Amino acid sequence: MKYELYYWPTIQGRGEFVRLALEMAGAPYLDVARQSGRGAGVAELIRFLNGRNLERPPFAPPFLKAGRLVIGQTPNILQFLGMRHDLAPKDEGGRLWTHQLELTMADFLVEIHDTHHPVAAGLYYDDQRKEARRRAADFLKNRAPKFLGYFEGVLARNARGKGYLVGAKPTYADTSMFQIMAGLRFAFPIAMSKSARRYRRLFALHGKVQLLPQIAAYLASPRRIPFNNEGIFRRYPELDAS
Amino acid sequence: MKYELYYWPTIQGRGEFVRLALEMAGAPYLDVARQSGRGAGVAELIRFLNGRNLERPPFAPPFLKAGRLVIGQTPNILQFLGMRHDLAPKDEGGRLWTHQLELTMADFLVEIHDTHHPVAAGLYYDDQRKEARRRAADFLKNRAPKFLGYFEGVLARNARGKGYLVGAKPTYADTSMFQIMAGLRFAFPIAMSKSARRYRRLFALHGKVQLLPQIAAYLASPRRIPFNNEGIFRRYPELDAS
Numbered sequence: 001m002k003y004e005l006y007y008w009p010t011i012q013g014r015g016e017f018v019r020l021a022l023e024m025a026g027a028p029y030l031d032v033a034r035q036s037g038r039g040a041g042v043a044e045l046i047r048f049l050n051g052r053n054l055e056r057p058p059f060a061p062p063f064l065k066a067g068r069l070v071i072g073q074t075p076n077i078l079q080f081l082g083m084r085h086d087l088a089p090k091d092e093g094g095r096l097w098t099h100q101l102e103l104t105m106a107d108f109l110v111e112i113h114d115t116h117h118p119v120a121a122g123l124y125y126d127d128q129r130k131e132a133r134r135r136a137a138d139f140l141k142n143r144a145p146k147f148l149g150y151f152e153g154v155l156a157r158n159a160r161g162k163g164y165l166v167g168a169k170p171t172y173a174d175t176s177m178f179q180i181m182a183g184l185r186f187a188f189p190i191a192m193s194k195s196a197r198r199y200r201r202l203f204a205l206h207g208k209v210q211l212l213p214q215i216a217a218y219l220a221s222p223r224r225i226p227f228n229n230e231g232i233f234r235r236y237p238e239l240d241a242s
Numbered sequence: 243m244k245y246e247l248y249y250w251p252t253i254q255g256r257g258e259f260v261r262l263a264l265e266m267a268g269a270p271y272l273d274v275a276r277q278s279g280r281g282a283g284v285a286e287l288i289r290f291l292n293g294r295n296l297e298r299p300p301f302a303p304p305f306l307k308a309g310r311l312v313i314g315q316t317p318n319i320l321q322f323l324g325m326r327h328d329l330a331p332k333d334e335g336g337r338l339w340t341h342q343l344e345l346t347m348a349d350f351l352v353e354i355h356d357t358h359h360p361v362a363a364g365l366y367y368d369d370q371r372k373e374a375r376r377r378a379a380d381f382l383k384n385r386a387p388k389f390l391g392y393f394e395g396v397l398a399r400n401a402r403g404k405g406y407l408v409g410a411k412p413t414y415a416d417t418s419m420f421q422i423m424a425g426l427r428f429a430f431p432i433a434m435s436k437s438a439r440r441y442r443r444l445f446a447l448h449g450k451v452q453l454l455p456q457i458a459a460y461l462a463s464p465r466r467i468p469f470n471n472e473g474i475f476r477r478y479p480e481l482d483a484s
Contacts, residue, residue: 055399056339059346059392071338073345075317080338096313096322097298103315104301110352118360119373120380131361131373138362150301157297 003029004065006045006058011231012179014074014109015062020175021078023218025085031223033061075102078172087172098166101154101173105180108147112183113232115139115239125236136239140191144184148199151177155201163201163208170212177202178209183233191241245271246307248287253473254421256316256351257304262417263320265460267327273465317344320414329414340408343396343415347422350389354425355474357381357481367478378481382433386426390441393419397443405443405450412454419444420451425475433483 003022007015009031022029033045045061048054058072064080071077079099082088088098113121118135119128151165160168165177181202185192196203209215218224227233245264249257251273264271275287287303290296300314306322313319321341324330330340355363360377361370393407402410407419423444427434438445451457460466469475 055401056335056342057392057395057399058342059349059389069335069338071342073342076338076342076345079341093298093311096311096318099321100298100300100313100315100318103318107301107352110349114356114360118356119376120384122380122384128376131376134361134370134373138364142362142364147301150299153299157299159297 001067003027004032005029005062006032006048006065007062008045009034009042010225010228012183012225012227012233013062013231016179016225017074017172017176018062018064018077018081019223020179020215020218021081021085021087021172023223024170024172024175024212024214025081025087026214027081027085075099075106078102078176082172087170087175089167089171094166098171098173101151101165102176104147104150105173105176108180109232111139111143111147112180112187115187116234116236125234129238132236132239140188140241144188144191145195148195148202152199152201155205163204165205170209174205174209175215178206178215181206182210183227183231186227187233187235188240189235194241243309245269246274247271247304248274248290248307249304250287251276251284252467252470254425254467254469254475255304255473258421258467259316259414259418260304260306260319260323261465262421262457262460263323263327263329263414265465266412266414266417266454266456267323267329268456269323269327317341317348320344320418324414329412329417331409331413336408340413340415343393343407344418346389346392347415347418350422351474353381353385353389354422354429357429358476358478367476371480374478374481382430382483386430386433387437390437390444394441394443397447405446407447412451416447416451417457420448420457423448424452425469425473428469429475429477430482431477436483 005015005018007013032040033042035041049058051057056070058070062074062077063070063072064077071080082098088095115136116125116132117128118131125132154165158165162168164170165173210219229235247257247260247264249255274282275284277283291300293299298312300312304316304319305312305314306319313322324340330337357378358367358374359370360373367374396407400407404410406412407415452461471477
């Protein structure tokens with residue numbers, strides 16, 4: 001069975017967390033909105049989203065079609081893939097913990113997004129620049145250190161170690177953390193380079209995941225969309241540290 | 243086994259979603275930070291949160307101790323309780339769908355909170371009133387209708403009906419939706435009363451869950467903390483519709 005991923009075709013966004021997990025699993029998938037032709041493209045994504053015949057419609061992309069299942073919400077999709085493709089521990093405690101970490105990353109991600117859109121996601125950045133400066137300053141001073149410090153501590157405490165968040169093997173929490181570190185380094189290069197020593201385990205995790213054979217191959221492929229200023233992570237120099 | 247819930251003792255907050263599920267299940271639990279004496283109170287919550295000996299520390303309350311498991315992140319806790327106490331369907335599709343709805347509510351909740359704290363959760367409301375007015379106006383105009391319209395549609399499409407979100411029986415998604423409706427009516431009484439007809443299924447769900455015997459008993463008990471302006475839902479008349 002080939003999975004079908006539905007997500008916006010020109011940004012990494014939340015869909016990227018699913019792409020990374022699928023790539024790491026080596027699972028065959030179709031990135032529907034990035035294909036052309038009948039039954040593909042953005043039109044297909046929107047058709048699906050508006051689908052009046054769907055009893056259980058997703059609220060927003062990404063969503064994943066897996067046979068007859070249509071699964072929405074990034075952490076929900078990842079939990080599902082984690083079970084099916086050995087991207088998370090099998091035991092109840094390990095499974096819950098991996099999901100818990102992912103949900104904390106999802107909270108972090110909202111705060112990262114809102115640095116450039118503190119007033120309204122539907123307004124342009126230029127219409128909320130002033131508020132964005134205030135929010136980004138607080139983010140860099142208080143929120144990012146709280147989240148990054150937490151995850152750095154999780155890495156330090158993982159007794160089975162080897163540099164991953166959960167147990168001895170990479171999980172979907174690691175590919176997600178990789179993505180967050182990559183995104184933060186894109187969006188806030190100055191602030192992040194200043195904190196490289198403080199979060200050395202997280203920087204090491206980023207480097208390590210990047211070199212996993214499946215991930216390295218994906219990142220070098222045209223399937224990886226480059227960062228740009230339409231996604232969650234955006235580089236506005238005035239929001240970075242000085 | 244008695245569950246131990248760790249959450250701030252003076253607000254409903256995110257902990258309330260867990261309390262409602264525990265109450266609906268009739269599961270015995272200790273609301274640790276609301277107890278006094280040794281090994282209880284806020285001090286115990288904070289001690290746990292800072293616990294250097296914990297290999298898998300939660301990022302923030304609420305978290306639930308269930309035997310040897312310590313489970314953090316509200317939707318994660320609810321998913322766990324859902325399985326154990328028959329508060330969600332047993333089949334994979336139904337389980338994923340219930341969790342997906344909960345995660346969409348969690349996204350909604352962040353946006354509800356940020357109406358009064360668009361700049362920084364760590365600042366006082368008075369330090370971000372101007373930004374809050376902009377954000378709340380956009381919330382009432384665009385975001386609340388998007389979320390509420392979505393959930394109204396989910397209720398309309400639930401073929402097995404009876405007014406619940408998933409299948410024929412109440413799930414933890416219904417107690418969560420009840421809480422969101424109750425909170426919105428507290429925070430935005432004017433805007434919500436204006437939209438009662440537009441979201442008649444959601445208003446009916448609120449009324450229905452409120453009357454479930456376990457929930458009715460809970461709401462009438464001192465265990466239910468009243469809404470106040472320290473939680474997620476706050477009544478600032480200048481943020482409501484006029």
